[in-house]
Every structure is written in structure tokens, then in C-alpha cells.
Amino acid sequence: QQPVQSPQAVILREGEDAVINCSSSKALYSVHWYRQKHGEAPVFLMILLKGGEQKGHEKISASFNEKKQQSSLYLTASQLSYSGTYFCGTEKGEGGSEKLVFGKGTKLTVNP
Amino acid sequence: EPEVTQTPSHQVTQMGQEVILRCVPISNHLYFYWYRQILGQKVEFLVSFYNNEISEKSEIFDDQFSVERPDGSNFTLKIRSTKLEDSAMYFCASRGGSFWGASTDTQYFGPGTRLTVL
Numbered sequence: 001q002q003p004v005q006s007p008q009a010v011i012l013r014e015g016e017d018a019v020i021n022c023s024s025s026k027a028l029y030s031v032h033w034y035r036q037k038h039g040e041a042p043v044f045l046m047i048l049l050k051g052g053e054q055k056g057h058e059k060i061s062a063s064f065n066e067k068k069q070q071s072s073l074y075l076t077a078s079q080l081s082y083s084g085t086y087f088c089g090t091e092k093g094e095g096g097s098e099k100l101v102f103g104k105g106t107k108l109t110v111n112p
Numbered sequence: 113e114p115e116v117t118q119t120p121s122h123q124v125t126q127m128g129q130e131v132i133l134r135c136v137p138i139s140n141h142l143y144f145y146w147y148r149q150i151l152g153q154k155v156e157f158l159v160s161f162y163n164n165e166i167s168e169k170s171e172i173f174d175d176q177f178s179v180e181r182p183d184g185s186n187f188t189l190k191i192r193s194t195k196l197e198d199s200a201m202y203f204c205a206s207r208g209g210s211f212w213g214a215s216t217d218t219q220y221f222g223p224g225t226r227l228t229v230l
Contacts, residue, residue: 002154032218041203041221042155087155089219096143096209097167099157100219 001026003090005103012110017076020106022088024069031064031071032089032100035082042087045073050094078110114138116222118204124228125194133189133225135204143207144187145219146179148172148200155203161187194229201226 003024010018022031030049034042048064048071059079064071075082085107089100117136125131137144146158160167161179169177178190187206191198205219 034221041223044218044220047218089155095167096207097160097162099145099160099168099170100147100155101157102155104154 002101003031003088003103005086005088005106007106008104009107010109012078012108014080014110014112015077016110017074018078018108020073020075020086020088020108022071022073022090022103024090026069026090026092028064028066028069028090028092029094029098030091031062032091033062033071033073034087034089035084036087036105037084045086075108078108080110080112083108083110116204116206116220118202118222118225120225121223122226122228124230127196127229128193131191131194131227133191133202133204133227135187135189135206135222136185137187137204137206138208138220139185141206141208141220143167143209143219144179144181145205145207146189147203147205147221149203149224150200158189158202191227194227196229199227199229 003022006021032047033045036042059076062073085105087102087105089102091098119134144161147155149155159169159173176192180188201224203224204222207219208217
């Protein structure tokens with residue numbers, strides 16, 4: 001069951017903030033956030049494990065609400081380099097060989 | 113920083129031909145994966161591999177697909193008889209972890225091989 005991401009697309013001006021959501025109908029063990037630029041591989045941003053933690057990475061942070069099976073990615077004071085498609089990948093179990101199930105992605109465009 | 117590498121970066125083949133996509137996972141990683149991404153779509157899981165055997169495979173991973181870890185470093189995906197619909201970007205990923213427990217690490221993706229089937 002793939003997670004549902006919203007919104008599908010966001011257009012920002014440099015310096016604006018954005019929130020990208022990822023929700024699942026199944027209980028999750030972890031949520032992984034990636035950013036992909038056109039023609040490139042997904043680049044890992046952060047992982048959130050069961051426990052409802054929040055993580056930060058420069059001006060990008062994320063939260064994971066285990067009860068609601070939802071994760072949100074927060075991008076503050078966006079930069080041009082933030083443009084790309086953001087994917088959440090979810091895992092239902094803690095085994096090392098668990099697959100990631102990806103959402104359809106959120107395309108973020110940051111304009112000057 | 114260690115990274116996953118993949119070769120070739122682009123492979124063009126005729127329908128019905130066999131292709132082998134190669135990956136060198138990050139050294140000391142234990143879990144290996146293949147994913148694919150059709151242009152403009154989401155990343156889809158194909159197969160996971162651990163301890164020299166397949167852990168899980170998706171419905172996409174039919175009898176035409178196989179994976180192998182022929183030596184201590186390479187991890188290959190073979191498509192025996194390619195179809196037009198196999199055209200996609202194929203990503204290899206690897207993940208660290210312990211032999212006895214769960215991994216709290218993420219999966220690190222290689223740069224991908226773009227497969228074009230004519």
C-alpha cells in the first residue's frame with residue numbers, strides 16, 4: 001500500500017516555506033525522505049523511526065506521528081537548490097531487508 | 113564518502129535481448145535492493161537481497177528477472193528477455209546493518225542505469 005503524498009506540486013519564491021505531507025493507511029516502522037533532481041538518483045534527506053520523533057537538517061526538518069501514520073517534511077526559507085521532487089518512502093517493519101514503498105512524489109519548484 | 117556505483121549509466125538494447133545491470137554496493141553493507149522508475153513516475157521496489165538470497169520480490173520481478181552477487185562486491189540484475197515496458201531507470205540501493213538485528217539506517221541509492229528497450 002503506497003503512502004499518499006500531498007500536495008502533488010508546490011511553487012515557491014526563494015525564502016518561502018513549504019510543508020510536504022506523507023500518510024499511510026498501514027502502521028509504519030519508519031519514514032525516509034528523499035529528494036530527486038531530474039535525471040538523478042534519489043538523495044537521502046532523513047529517516048524518522050517509530051517513536052514520533054522530529055529531526056532537523058539545516059533548514060529542512062521532519063516529524064513522524066506514529067498514531068496517525070503521518071510524516072511531514074518542513075522546508076523553511078527555501079533556496080533555489082531545494083527544487084526537485086520529494087519522495088517519502090515507508091517501511092512497515094524493522095527488518096533490515098524491508099523494502100521502501102514510495103509515494104508518487106511532490107514536485108517543488110523554487111523561483112528567484 | 114562511500115557511495116553505491118552502477119554501470120553502465122545508459123544501456124540501449126533490442127527487445128528480446130538479455131541485459132545485465134551492475135552495481136557495487138557500499139562496502140560492509142549487508143542488504144541490497146533493486147528499484148526501478150519509469151520516466152515521470154514513482155520509484156518501485158523490485159527485489160531485496162540478504163545473505164546471498166532473495167528476501168522479497170515484487171510482482172514486477174517475474175521469471176525474466178534474476179539477481180546475483182557473484183563475488184564479494186558486485187550485485188547484478190539480469191533481465192533475460194527484455195520487453196518494451198522494461199524501459200526505465202534502474203536503481204541499486206544498499207543498506208548497513210547487523211547480522212542479528214534490525215537496521216535503523218536508510219537505503220543509499222546509486223546513480224541509476226537508464227535502460228532503453230527498442
